[in-house]
Amino acid sequence: MTNRAARVETWLDERAEEMACLLGRLVAVDSENPPGRGLGRCARILHEAMDRLGLSPETIGVPDPSGRLEDPCVVRGTVGEGGPVLYFHGHFDVVPAQSRDQFTPVRRDGRIVGRGTADMKGGVVAMLYGAAAAGELGLIGTGRIVVHLVCDEETGSVLGAGHLRDAGLVEPSALAMITAEPSGGVVWNAARGALSLRVEVRGREAHVGQADRGVNAFRHMLHVARRVERHAEEMAGRHTAFPMNAEDARGNMLVVGGLSGSGSSFNVVPGSAFFTVDGRYNPEEDLDAELRRLTRVVEDAAREIGAEVSVRTTQSQPSAGTRRDHPAAVALARVVADLHGAPARFEMCPGILETRWYAQLGIPAFGYGPGLLEVSHGPGEYVDEAAVRRCAAVHALYAGAMLP
Template identity: 75%
Template sequence: MRNQVNAWLDERVDEMAALLVRLIAVDSENPPGRALGQCARILRDAMENLGLGPEIIDIAAHQELEEPSIVRGGVGSGDRLLYFHGHFDVVPAQDRRQFTAVRRDGRIVGRGSADMKGGVVSMLYGAAAADALGLLGDGRIVLQLVCDEETGSVAGAGHLRAAGMIDPRAVAMLTAEPSGGSVWNAARGALSLHVNVRGREAHVGQADRGVNAFRHLVHIARPVFDYAEEMAGRHTDFPMDPDDATGSMLVVGGRSGGGSNFNVVPGSAFFTVDGRYNPEEDLDGELKRLTGIIEQAAAEVGADAAIEVTQRQPAAGTAATHPAASALGRVIAEVEGRPARFEMCAGILETRWYDQLGIPAFGYGPGRLDVSHGPSEYVDEAAMRRCAAVYALYANEMLS
């Protein structure tokens, strides 16, 4: 069966490359989220040609997203359901030339090649191969491609969840994130805060009449740094890449500012807190604890501080011993010729939207995290085909 899948994919090497080159040429940078409708239409046409029955679902306006939409399709008609999930927005480029793909030495170089337009192409061809070769048994694959993963996925995957378009009875979900050959069976949760401190402006000549918001900010931020250091020392039990820190990670002051001029007591100041929390942590409990630390510090100096929670996304995790994980491991070992590696992703993944409904969910794609978002982002064409083979064979394993 593996040989049949490989032969089917090998006949379509240039097709897969050509589609990826077309997708890279669309500068679907997010933020701000431009050219999303154009990218969606290219995907719809490609899926139509592959017999994947696509539709474009328009979604509500969100921030600056241009023509926000979801591309949805699938193959098969049985009761057992497997989700392939991906995104077609990309992070901003360092150079506009990154939107002109270069195909050389078995690689395709360009913005989004690794994260994750190359993976999307692998999913489309994996699903088509499973259908063409009769691997779906009594089951079906549903493909769901969203437009806003790089800015939190609230509009895209959030719409899928709110509209009841994620069936909790599904046997599993795969997303083609750039895992570099590993399986990401877990991912951190996220908490983001915006802390605004209000004071009272006064000219430097009358500084005694002002209330210095910046001074209050410094006092408030100090214990937040202590909290971040404590969380970094609380390690996960999930295996991780050896180069990744195993504690929960927080950035304090990623954005900060305030004041109106150098000679005016600042009447306002702000800073942000952005955290990635290990699955073992109680996200709601940590949110309560973190806001409590800020509120207590503000009370100590009589500061007027307001806290806005700008992101709250739960962690996700499926045990490597889960039957759906074991099946994926077997398929990867067959295709790659080596045992599958299960690791926790250091960031957050859209697996969380499915995990919350009890669906075993995994990140596995052809790209590499260490080149994603960088100036020389690329994907190996051979890795794209291997992942497509894994997707097709995993469908057979889970649906037959």
């Protein structure tokens, strides 16, 4: 390990207790999204912590046309002045908990257990302390670290990250972006895209005693959904060339019927029905072409039986990928290898990442975080405290490598 790395690790170890306490405070705030509660309270804690760490924070309110989110905002901080930019990006909303007990953080055996510890409040703490360490230890030269923390990643991040992009707050000339999502110490240099649909089927209601006069939308829905399932099986057989965790399927992943419903009563022929299709597509796929194919599958199946259907796109998010031999990736690999004592592993994230917002602007973007994907969103979600500090060290040293 280099002397610089040792200095960073010592600086972080001396602050291990305050890092754990900050994570505990963040976990204790119920920032479930949906519905989007507690966002302002969580942002205030982050603003306060960033101010204490010398990150010059500002809280930027973002418009929410739906009026659903509670105090939607982005918390932005900066270390350094002028020069090139390196972005640290994360989110402070969490998925709904399985139990309210998950908002009471539990610290035991070197771990902190609670909702959002892995995805990704633990990663947020790592990024804040990584940025602070880089600044205080003089690792960066004339460049800047800009920290972006958004409020709506779990529901697509159109308001948070989308606002940053649309308002010109992301500089296309930036050297790189890194997010501390739960990669488990692996470098995610690619992520899937997302395409979500809602298929509506219309029929005609009739009393059960005169069922022959109705048009059963549920029966039509089953026929259409079966055709979509066949399409999903075909897409699962189309594999990515990006390296992945050996336990993760390499094909495109589609879930048919994650949500579904029909009818108005048990004794009435259902006059309407619906089902959803949610897909995660490898970077090799063209999302626009896949939307056309999937829509055609639905419409062709409906035509076979004379069903009346409509298809609505509820989400379309592009994939993202940065080559392993890109200079920004090579620099990150060196930092990770130096700290871990072993070569960095590059993999594709099986889900979607906010790297896409930066990749669309031509910025090389990566995921590297302390949590584990397999425990994220689950009832026993946790993060190792030592892993949070290691992640913070990687972020600090990456800033030093990119902004010498």
